[in-house]
Amino acid sequence: MPELPEVETIRRQLQKIIVGKKLSGKEITAVRRRAKLLIIDFKDGSSLVFHLKMSGQLILNGQPLKHTRKIFKFNDGSTLVFNDMRKFGWWKRVKNSQILEKDFGPEALKINLISLKNCLKSHPKIKIKQFLMNQHFIAGIGNIYSDEILFASKIHPAKQVGKLNDRQIKLLHQNIKKILEKAVEYKGSSLKDYFDASGQKGDYVKYHQVYQKEGSKCSRCTSKIKRIKIGGRSAHFCPNCQKL
DNA sequence: ATTCGGACCTGAAAGC
DNA sequence: TGCTTTCAGGTCCGAA
Numbered sequence: 001m002p003e004l005p006e007v008e009t010i011r012r013q014l015q016k017i018i019v020g021k022k023l024s025g026k027e028i029t030a031v032r033r034r035a036k037l038l039i040i041d042f043k044d045g046s047s048l049v050f051h052l053k054m055s056g057q058l059i060l061n062g063q064p065l066k067h068t069r070k071i072f073k074f075n076d077g078s079t080l081v082f083n084d085m086r087k088f089g090w091w092k093r094v095k096n097s098q099i100l101e102k103d104f105g106p107e108a109l110k111i112n113l114i115s116l117k118n119c120l121k122s123h124p125k126i127k128i129k130q131f132l133m134n135q136h137f138i139a140g141i142g143n144i145y146s147d148e149i150l151f152a153s154k155i156h157p158a159k160q161v162g163k164l165n166d167r168q169i170k171l172l173h174q175n176i177k178k179i180l181e182k183a184v185e186y187k188g189s190s191l192k193d194y195f196d197a198s199g200q201k202g203d204y205v206k207y208h209q210v211y212q213k214e215g216s217k218c219s220r221c222t223s224k225i226k227r228i229k230i231g232g233r234s235a236h237f238c239p240n241c242q243k244l
Numbered sequence: 245a246t247t248c249g250g251a252c253c254t255g256a257a258a259g260c
Numbered sequence: 261t262g263c264t265t266t267c268a269g270g271t272c273c274g275a276a
Contacts, residue, residue, distance in 0.1 A: 055254080
């Protein structure tokens with residue numbers, strides 16, 4: 001479920017509340033995010049790492065529900081409740097969170113134009129949507145935001161990376177930042193299962209231009225939004241604004 | 245090397 | 261009204 005904006009929203013909320021508390025005797029020093037991972041750091045250098053996958057939730061002092069998988073208890077009696085209907089999500093303790101670095105490319109909000117260009121150049125055949133969703137190339141983008149970023153950039157999701165021109169790459173780079181930052185500002189997108197750490201929904205859905213809007217009118221022209229399959233995932237786009 | 249489908253799970257919504 | 265199919269914010273694995 002959650003992509004960068006949703007995990008980042010949870011991170012910011014947890015950071016404010018749980019730093020300084022203790023979990024199984026160990027003091028929490030920071031709450032970080034890497035790609036779609038949420039990482040709770042302890043004073044002894046170890047970390048507790050979460051991946052929420054499709055339906056995971058982390059809710060502060062949440063009520064235990066049918067799909068609650070784990071309740072973490074802090075020393076002051078407050079709790080962090082992990083719910084996950086589909087059971088894809090996971091958590092684990094690691095001695096050193098550095099080991100996670102090998103799995104991910106640059107953070108989507110931090111990548112610079114040059115390294116984006118170089119990375120695109122080294123995978124010319126892949127379709128741009130799949131490129132954006134590949135965490136090894138660029139970290140944090142999933143199915144919602146890849147569609148929204150490509151719509152904003154007027155690039156067809158099935159466009160081969162090697163066929164993008166400099167102007168398109170520059171636009172893409174700008175829109176990755178722009179869309180993700182705005183989505184963080186609105187606390188992410190709640191479609192079904194996503195709630196933030198305070199149990200609230202994210203408001204960014206109302207700014208979606210294409211994601212899950214098949215059949216509705218494009219906001220820039222008169223065409224209807226189409227949905228196709230790319231790499232097993234739904235891709236939503238405007239066939240008029242985003243041509244191959 | 246890439247690409248594809250399927251696997252992991254549960255449940256809601258749509259289709260017939 | 262039911263029964264069946266499709267779909268879902270992710271990622272991993274093995275077979276073409």
